[in-house]
Amino acid sequence: MNNSFNQSVVIGLDVGGTNIRIGTQAFGQKLTFFEKTARADVLISPDVGLCLAIFIQNYINRHQLAHQTVAIAIGFPSTLSADRRTILQTPNILDMDNIPMADILESNLNIPVFLERDVNLIFDWDSQSRQLDMIGACVGIYFGTGIGNAIFIDGLPLVGYDGCAGEIGHIPRAGSTEICGCGNLGCAECYASGRRLTTINQQYFPQTEIQAIFTLHRESPVIIDYVDEIACVIATEVNILNPGFVIIGGGVLTMQDFPKDLLDERIRFHCRKPFPSQNLQIFYSAESVQAGVLGAVSMAWRKYTTLTEAKPC
């Protein structure tokens, strides 16, 4: 390995609706200086690009990383342009639409900056931590407030023509009048998301704390139907892509007593027989709070290595 790597570090960030997580990694070493800060304490003005630049610069100064940092990678809960330089749209964060974020951060920090969808970085880390080989298509589907989806082809995220591939939460259902957060009618997110679970809780089990909904009501037909909706989303992608493996996770699936056995049975019920059903490998996400940052530093090293190798001697 190049000697210059010995002194170098990369910085990774995971920008979420609630918190911003940040960490540093020297090549081949463990994550250090991991911190979590409330997003509202960082993005304090509509100029979110400048706010983020100031936050990163303060972090660099505090940890004396100015001369070592060779790349920064950031996961956003956003749709990004196909070249991964611009944030197109961020449903859950105000003032974060149509921002040339990579340009803004690079001009303020003078360090190469790489952007990616947060779900792609989390999936990348989930796969690495299990030492799974990303051969052909591999997918991650995360059921939180909405549905996050990562599709990797031969180890690289599928970007799509506009940058917006992997929006499985928005597969439509004919005849539905449910309004999705995206504005369309009848998207899968209307039936198989954390948002839907909240509605079920209010409508059918108003006396139950939502954290206990699977513990107390997992035999209830409405909960069995809900788990089947989740299975249909997963099976849809499996039937299209025949992935080498699927990683599933997100806040809904990690709730107490979520019926994983039922979900597994329903996924296989809906997958085409004998293939891709027969060889389908399903893993649950490791759900580390550091996953997004670990995926980001991993990407930062990959991009930095590609940059330095591309430069003429």
Ligand SMILES: [Zn+2]
């Ligand atoms: Zn939608």
